[in-house]
Amino acid sequence: MGFVGREAELEAIARCRAKVAEGVPWVAVVEGEAGIGKTALIRRALAEAEDGLRVCWASGTPFEQDYPYGILDQLFRRLPLDVPGIRDLLQTLTPTASPLAVGGDLLAVLASATDDSGPLALVVDDVQWADSQSLAALAFMMRRLYCEPVLVAVTARSHGTLLRSPGETAAGLDWQALIRAAGRVQHLHLHLAGLNADETGRLATAQGARALTSAGQARLWERTEGHPLHLRSLLAQATPGQLADLSHSLPLPVSMGEIIRHALGRLPADGRRLTEALAVLDSPVPLGIAARLAGIEDAAQALGPVLDSGLVQWEPRPDQPTAPLHIHHRLQREAVYQALTPGVRRELHAAAADLVGTDAGWAHRVAAASSTDSRLAGQLAAEAEKQVLASCYARAVTLLLWAADLAPDRGGYEEYVLVAAMHLARGLQNLPKFAELCRRIEGCAPSARRDAALGCVVNFRGDLRGAETLLAEAAASAVDPVTVSVANTWLGNVCLQQADGPGATKAVATALRNAPSDRSRRFLQALRAQGTLYTDGPGPALDVLAQAHLPELASQLPQADSVLLGYRGHARVLAGQLRAGAADLATLIDRQHHDPDLQAGPNEHIILALACLLSGDWEGSLINAEQALVISEMTEQLYGSAPSRSVAAMVHALRGEWDRARECLEAAWQHVGLFPELTGLYPVVAQAVLEQALNDRPALKRSLSRIDSEAPGSVTVYQILWAPLMVDAHTAAVADLPPTAQDLERATGAVATFDQLATPAIGGTVTALTCTSHWLHGRLAAACGDTTSARSSYQQAVATHVVEEDDIPLHRAFAHHDYARLLLADDQGTDHRDAVTHLQHAHRLFTQLGAVPHAGRAARDLADIEGPVQAAPRHAVPAGLTEREHAVAHLAGQGLTNKEIGRELFVSPKTVEYHLGHVYEKLQLTGRRQLRTALPGRSMTYAA
Structure with missing residues (x-):
């Protein structure tokens, strides 16, 4: 053509x-x-x-x-x-x-x-x-x-x-x-729209019609509106004389359906039956199968007129003796199928069921049914269970909805619909089936099972409040163990999505009593620990998880229980166990890359980004924040949008990259409304980090005042982030005015809250929080005028030695800086050499981190004593490199291959090679070895 x-x-x-x-x-x-x-x-x-x-x-x-x-x-x-x-x-x-x-x-x-x-x-x-x-x-x-x-x-x-x-x-x-x-x-x-009149005439000529006059072209265009398929169908039926004779109207009707019926009427009986058989089969098949369904003996003779009509396409090739035959266009197929009488359709579908594969045969058997059929419905349900075992949830739902339509009574119908809903909630998101299924569930008789099924579907649609109401009603009224377990498990999930620790803990405790297997119990224990995280904090959450008897090393946890690493890693990082928590999360992420049963989510990368932020691996933090954002957007788990952007904003603020920090913050605030209870604290903390870096203490106080309005659960979880900021905000002098009594009260409360998290530090066991705890106590004592206690606390802070990956270097730098200022303010003639030493330590740590604003303040304090010092680098990213180029260079400098870097950054090895080429050119390097010394910063190591 x-x-x-x-x-x-x-x-x-x-x-x-x-x-x-x-x-x-x-x-x-x-x-x-x-x-x-x-x-x-x-x-x-x-x-x-x-x-x-x-x-x-x-x-x-x-x-x-x-x-x-x-x-x-x-x-x-x-x-x-x-x-x-x-x-x-x-x-x-x-x-x-x-x-x-x-x-x-x-x-x-x-x-x-x-x-x-x-x-x-x-x-x-x-x-x-x-x-x-x-x-x-x-x-x-x-x-x-x-x-x-x-x-x-x-x-x-x-x-x-x-x-x-x-x-x-x-x-x-x-x-x-x-x-x-x-x-x-x-x-x-x-x-695409229809062809114009001239193009319509050219197509008619190409199809074998005589050259048309402009009037003939206009008449043909008016009849078809330049629609190519309508035009070809019409040209296949009209003779050249009919097209050229303007004194008579075109003999064919306008609609596609009428055109197809007219074309079928002109075919010999065998050709028509062959075309109708192809419409029912609705897939390319060898000529022999189509002929068997049509009941014709001489398939070759029947095929000729069908091909001439333009309805059917057949492309035999020497290497494919059974070349598939099919109706040329789906629109034509639909019109042929529509032209069949109901009786002929059922007859052909019944015969087709035995000619095609088992799976395709189910649709034909359903179409052949003329009334309810309990036996066929039962067979469809049994096949659906097989599909569930193969994780083909969409197919299972389709089969069950067919079974519902064939059920002989209302009870059977509702049974199949509700089972389909449970499978849909397990395996699918954002499919057209959701709308149909919701309508069907709502039409079922009121029951706990109906509410549980509808609650699951509503949850996936993002209506958390509606889901919570339905699931709570189901959990309260259910009597059979399966519905009790399902309703309470999903209710626990919905509560966790709203940072409702008490609600989650209560629901999961009930589900635990009805857990069907050891694996289910371990998973529910993890959910219970997550609920405890929002009620009592990271330490008690780890105590709950300990009841699951997980091995200490992440690599030793059985593959089937990998999801538990996410819950434990989350609690460990927020409890200050940075290295162990990062190892849990990194192991889970690696397993997600290789195990299809482990679905990736943004939360693992968000918490790993926090671990990197606290440990000083700010480039790793940005990389994980971007990974979280990508996963959040691509899987439509939108609760990850605000946290991932907030973590990125913190890194940019600490580096003094003000425009980029504000850009990330603005985007974070825009997404908070999606899950305010779960994500609202993140941009509050990011805003505070920005104002701390800007040294804007009044604004810092105003930002942190929002913490009082946040959900209690999220405040309890993230003391490691907001408590040090709160102490810093309320112990600093503003415009040479000392902290007020109200300020000191807020700071005292924040220190007490942090001490609940850092109990091992108080008891003598050194952890990542030990240095921070002593620093905060020093800040509070200094603000209260207790210089002796402040000096003691600062000395303990800077003398604390922990494994590097478990340290929080920013807080250690703050401790050195604050200690130096205390020494300089000592009215008893303290030797300023100690103060200089601690200022130098602070300046060095800030500079190594790339904390440009804080390094600048330390440099100014040093200059007041010893004269100008070497300025901190303007930013951590080498001049001229884009963020993407720096991320690639950062990972290459750690020794990762192009393939490994591509997997980390979700890009192809070719893209990695492309960016590395630019890095080498811009930094005038010859290879990866030089990257290790050319790039500043530090990286976490994850010992699984």
């Missing part, structure tokens, strides 16, 4: 293609109604050319939305199996595989493929029917494209279908998220 028109669109895609060949990734979207020519345009635009572009093609279909990674499987089976990583990638496309892990592997495979064969195009036709896992993995991959010569092209329908077959869901997946995820990648969005 000829291709006519679309010159502007072809030129636009050609420009994208040229940029891709130069190493600039692009995304091209072609949107329009069914049959408008989207697929034809992409095929023409990506046809062979001198740039050597390789095209991998996948097509979404309604029936395959239930199958995880179906689109990716199609795409990457088009690549040679000798591309590095492709075999492993194909093997990891299991239902439980994490889209983030798969997306990361995609980056590496794409980099290898483009290195070997040049630019690559990934085409997803009918993206609105792509499975959600493939979309998530592709979105993640597209967000991390930098310099890979990759063109991602998608086509999408603007309108719905004429008629959906059994099991076919409405197009509704948020495929636009794929485009929003493109981020820095350039993109092109084309909306």
Whole structure:
């Protein structure tokens, strides 16, 4: 068939293609109604050319939305199996595989493929029917494209279908998220309309019609509005004479449905039955199977007129003797299917069930049912359980909803719907099924099970208050153990998402009494510890976790219990056990990369970012904060947005990067409203860190006053962050005025709160909090005028020796600086040499950290005594490097390979190599060895 028109669109895609060949990734979207020519345009635009572009093609279909990674499987089976990583990638496309892990592997495979064969195009036709896992993995991959010569092209329908077959869901997946995820990648969005009158005439001529006059072209355009599929269908039915004779109207009706019915009426009986059979099968099949379903003996003779009609496509090849036969376009298939009488449909579906695979046969058996069928419903439910065991939750839900429609009574219907809801809550998010399922659940009779199921679904939709109400009602009224356990477990989760420690602890305690297995009990104990974290703090939470008898070393914990590392790592870091907590979190993150059953979340990276921040590895903190943000956005776990941006704001503020700090803070405040109880404290602390760095004490006090309005749970959890700031704010003189009695009361309370966290420091056991505890006691004593106690506390602070990774160097630097100021203010003629020594220690520590504002103040204090000192570096990032380049250089300097760096930063090894090249050029280095001495700062080591 000829291709006519679309010159502007072809030129636009050609420009994208040229940029891709130069190493600039692009995304091209072609949107329009069914049959408008989207697929034809992409095929023409990506046809062979001198740039050597390789095209991998996948097509979404309604029936395959239930199958995880179906689109990716199609795409990457088009690549040679000798591309590095492709075999492993194909093997990891299991239902439980994490889209983030798969997306990361995609980056590496794409980099290898483009290195070997040049630019690559990934085409997803009918993206609105792509499975959600493939979309998530592709979105993640597209967000991390930098310099890979990759063109991602998608086509999408603007309108719905004429008629959906059994099991076919409405197009509704948020495929636009794929485009929003493109981020820095350039993109092109084309909306196709019909051809104009001249193009309509040219297409008619290309299809074999006689040259038309302008009036003939106008008449043809008015009848079809330039819609290519309508036009081709009409041209296949009208004779050249009918098209040219303007004295008679065109003999064909306007609608596609009527055109198809007319075309079917003109086919011989065998040809019509063959076309109808293909419409019912709704997938490419060998001619023999279609002929068997149609009940015709001479398939070859029947096929000729069908091919001539333009309804059916058949492309036999020497290497494929059973070439698949299918209706040319889905819009035509829908019209043929719609033209069938109900009786013929059921008859054909019943026969088709025995001709196709077992899984595809279920849809045909359902479509063949003319009434309720308890036996078939039971078989569908049994098959759904098999799908659950294989973690194919979407497929299980589809089967159960079919079973519900076939149930002979209301009780059976509701049973299947509620079971489907539980599976949907376990395995899926943000699918069109949610809306349908919610309507069905709400229509069920009131019961504890109904409330539990609806609560789970509502929770995933983000309505925490609504979910809490439903789950609390279910937990209170349920009598069967399963519903009691499910309702209380989910209620505990919802309470934790709102930092409601008491509510979570109570719900989880009830769930524990009904836990079905040892593994469930261990998980519930972890939830209980998390609840204790919000009621009593990190130390008591670790005591609860101790009841699970976890091995001390993270690497020794069984793989099946890996999720517990997140809870323990969280509590350990906030209890000041920085090295051990970081080891727990790093081990879990590494296992998430390799174990498809471990779903990645932002929280592990957020707490690891805090551990790095406290330990002085500020570059590692920024890296983990960005990883948390990426995971939060890509998995739509939006509770991670405010904390990740807040941690980044703290690092930038401590470095004196004011604009960047304020930018991150503004974004953090915008996202706090999503989960205020859980995340509201983060931007408060980040704002306070910024004002402390600016030495704006009145503003620092005002910011910290917000802590009183925060949820008690979040305040209890994060004493390690806010208590030192509170003491600093309320013990410092402002405008030469000493702290007020109210100030000292607030500072005293903050010290007492921190002492609850740092009990080992008071008892004599040295921890990461020991130095901080003595420093805070020194600040309070000095503010109260007790110079002797202050001197003693400061001496203990600076004399404390701990393992480097468990130290908080910023607090140690503050202790040296404050001790020096105390010595300088001593009216008894103290030798200022000690003060100078401590100022030098403070200046050195601040400088090593890259804490430019604090280093500047220490330098000024030194200058007042000894004259000018060498200024601290302006920032920790070497001049000229972007943040991304510095992150790559930071990890390369630690000895990581390009592949390992790519996994850490969620980029491809090719991107790592690209950034390293710029680093070497800007810093005039020759290799990685020199990076270790060229970059300032320190790194945490995680001994698992």
